[in-house]
Amino acid sequence: GENVEQHPSTLSVQEGDSAVIKCTYSDSASNYFPWYKQELGKRPQLIIDIRSNVGEKKDQRIAVTLNKTAKHFSLHITETQPEDSAVYFCAASPPVDTGRRALTFGSGTRLQVQP
Amino acid sequence: KAGVTQTPRYLIKTRGQQVTLSCSPISGHRSVSWYQQTPGQGLQFLFEYFSETQRNKGNFPGRFSGRQFSNSRSEMNVSTLELGDSALYLCASSLESPGGHYGYTFGSGTRLTVV
Numbered sequence: 001g002e003n004v005e006q007h008p009s010t011l012s013v014q015e016g017d018s019a020v021i022k023c024t025y026s027d028s029a030s031n032y033f034p035w036y037k038q039e040l041g042k043r044p045q046l047i048i049d050i051r052s053n054v055g056e057k058k059d060q061r062i063a064v065t066l067n068k069t070a071k072h073f074s075l076h077i078t079e080t081q082p083e084d085s086a087v088y089f090c091a092a093s094p095p096v097d098t099g100r101r102a103l104t105f106g107s108g109t110r111l112q113v114q115p
Numbered sequence: 116k117a118g119v120t121q122t123p124r125y126l127i128k129t130r131g132q133q134v135t136l137s138c139s140p141i142s143g144h145r146s147v148s149w150y151q152q153t154p155g156q157g158l159q160f161l162f163e164y165f166s167e168t169q170r171n172k173g174n175f176p177g178r179f180s181g182r183q184f185s186n187s188r189s190e191m192n193v194s195t196l197e198l199g200d201s202a203l204y205l206c207a208s209s210l211e212s213p214g215g216h217y218g219y220t221f222g223s224g225t226r227l228t229v230v
Contacts, residue, residue, distance in 0.1 A: 044205070108158075
């Protein structure tokens with residue numbers, strides 16, 4: 001089955017700096033890669049996702065890049081703010097027509113933005 | 116529109132007992148997935164249901180089971196509870212698409228404590 005590795009496990013940055021979280025996946029058939037943000041005591045929330053036919057996607061201060069050849073994808077947060085402090089999870093999923101639709105999550109990155 | 120609703124929010128059970136958790140997906144979402152979240156193991160996939168059928172199952176013992184009703188509401192059951200079953204159980208619903216995935220929307224979870 002799919003295996004997703006996520007690094008780093010913790011990340012501390014100064015407000016205004018950029019943060020980068022990296023994930024690698026094992027199943028070359030995976031074609032959907034979402035990122036979730038989970039604040040303390042709250043549910044994970046989808047913040048951005050990318051499909052395998054796209055190399056990069058941006059949404060304001062966040063962006064995700066995908067390298068299918070190397071089987072890795074990254075989350076980039078620019079101009080970080082204290083409210084970006086949370087645990088971020090990457091995930092990967094195989095194509096919907098394989099019957100294996102479940103998302104496999106990385107282990108999470110705790111991002112702390114220091115004011 | 117209403118989000119994913121999980122009940123109860125908190126539960127304390129004794130070892131050996133059984134428990135049933137409930138999840139009501141977003142209206143129109145027919146896919147419901149269940150995850151176990153623990154500090155040490157992250158988000159682990161339990162199972163996924165679509166149109167009352169279990170489509171995928173994770174690597175959990177047979178004590179963990181689930182079902183989905185015709186209105187897409189889902190329940191999961193854990194029998195013969197063990198201390199290690201203490202966790203946050205998250206339910207997520209998603210919209211089906213022939214062309215690919217849509218992101219999951221998670222519920223707030225049920226925090227189960229086994230004593």
